Amino acid sequence: MTPIPATTLPSGEKLPVLGQGTWAMGEDRHARKAEVAALRLGLDLGLTVIDTAEMYADGGAEKVVAEAIAGRRDEVFLISKVLPEHAARRAATAACERSLKRLKTDRIDLYLLHWRETTPLEETLDAFLELRRAGKIRHFGVSNFDLDDMKELLRLAGGAAVAANEVMYNLNRRGIEFSLKRWCRRKGIPVIAYSPLDQGSLARSRELKRIADRLGVSAAQLALAWLARQPGVIAIPKAGDPAHLRENRAALDVRLSRATLASLDRAFPSPRGKRALETT
Numbered sequence: 001m002t003p004i005p006a007t008t009l010p011s012g013e014k015l016p017v018l019g020q021g022t023w024a025m026g027e028d029r030h031a032r033k034a035e036v037a038a039l040r041l042g043l044d045l046g047l048t049v050i051d052t053a054e055m056y057a058d059g060g061a062e063k064v065v066a067e068a069i070a071g072r073r074d075e076v077f078l079i080s081k082v083l084p085e086h087a088a089r090r091a092a093t094a095a096c097e098r099s100l101k102r103l104k105t106d107r108i109d110l111y112l113l114h115w116r117e118t119t120p121l122e123e124t125l126d127a128f129l130e131l132r133r134a135g136k137i138r139h140f141g142v143s144n145f146d147l148d149d150m151k152e153l154l155r156l157a158g159g160a161a162v163a164a165n166e167v168m169y170n171l172n173r174r175g176i177e178f179s180l181k182r183w184c185r186r187k188g189i190p191v192i193a194y195s196p197l198d199q200g201s202l203a204r205s206r207e208l209k210r211i212a213d214r215l216g217v218s219a220a221q222l223a224l225a226w227l228a229r230q231p232g233v234i235a236i237p238k239a240g241d242p243a244h245l246r247e248n249r250a251a252l253d254v255r256l257s258r259a260t261l262a263s264l265d266r267a268f269p270s271p272r273g274k275r276a277l278e279t280t
């Protein structure tokens with residue numbers, strides 16, 4: 001296995017470009033053992049970025065993560081998210097404390113605002129800066145922020161320390177390529193690509209499979225290889241099936257020629273104009 005390529009956070013810290021999602025984990029207690037085992041297998045494979053949120057299974061996913069990282073906390077780069085309804089100053093601090101408790105850890109590596117609603121950004125930013133000072137989070141970031149939101153954040157005192165923007169990005173949904181992705185790259189802010197398999201649909205795409213067949217890889221591997229080769233992008237597929245995890249890890253060994261990239265562009269074109277940010 002080749003080593004996992006890394007991307008760099010604004011702090012200079014390096015992160016592997018392939019991680020693990022946890023949406024839909026923690027919903028069914030009968031699935032818990034398998035979910036914990038999947039995340040642990042992912043860690044064994046070097047997929048040490050784990051993305052979770054207070055929203056997933058009402059905190060249930062964070063509890064699954066706690067079990068998976070028990071005894072291995074230092075291997076993991078842990079991402080969690082605060083809901084917009086907890087985005088006000090004191091509520092965000094309290095939400096973070098609850099997440100830490102469920103995660104059974106003393107720190108979250110990257111704490112994101114899950115999406116923006118009506119709470120003034122300054123308030124959430126204040127809470128994030130305070131949590132960082134207290135060592136409860138190491139970095140803060142945002143999710144589902146389009147270009148105008150990012151620009152607004154960077155105008156606020158302390159906002160330029162934003163460590164990442166987590167947005168939907170995959171071959172079917174390339175809207176961020178028009179402006180947001182380039183802007184983030186210029187600012188050195190990594191993009192965390194969520195739903196990198198378009199919630200599994202790319203793994204079943206006939207069009208993608210036709211291109212993948214020529215390379216002797218699966219459609220899912222091609223979708224992930226396409227993301228992982230892009231500078232400043234980290235993909236966080238969710239995989240509960242051990243075979244999927246191994247397959248996804250092996251996607252990093254797939255090399256894409258110019259001809260393959262051109263075929264992908266024809267089948268899954270990049271937008272020609274600005275589109276509203278796509279979300280799940």
Ligand code: NAP
Pocket residue numbers: 020021022023024051052114143144166167193194195196197198199200201203220221236237238239240241243244245247248280
């Ligand atoms: P995804 O990762 O695009 O797709 C997950 C689906 O793909 C699962 O059904 C999984 O099945 C399947 N899969 C994984 N590897 C596969 C493979 N090699 N072959 C075939 N199928 C495969 O979708 P997602 O869960 O929406 O996104 C990933 C993560 O991003 C989430 O889990 C969450 O952590 C994060 N997210 C964040 C936001 C946000 O607003 N910030 C929104 C959505 C998602 P198995 O489980 O059976 O392996």
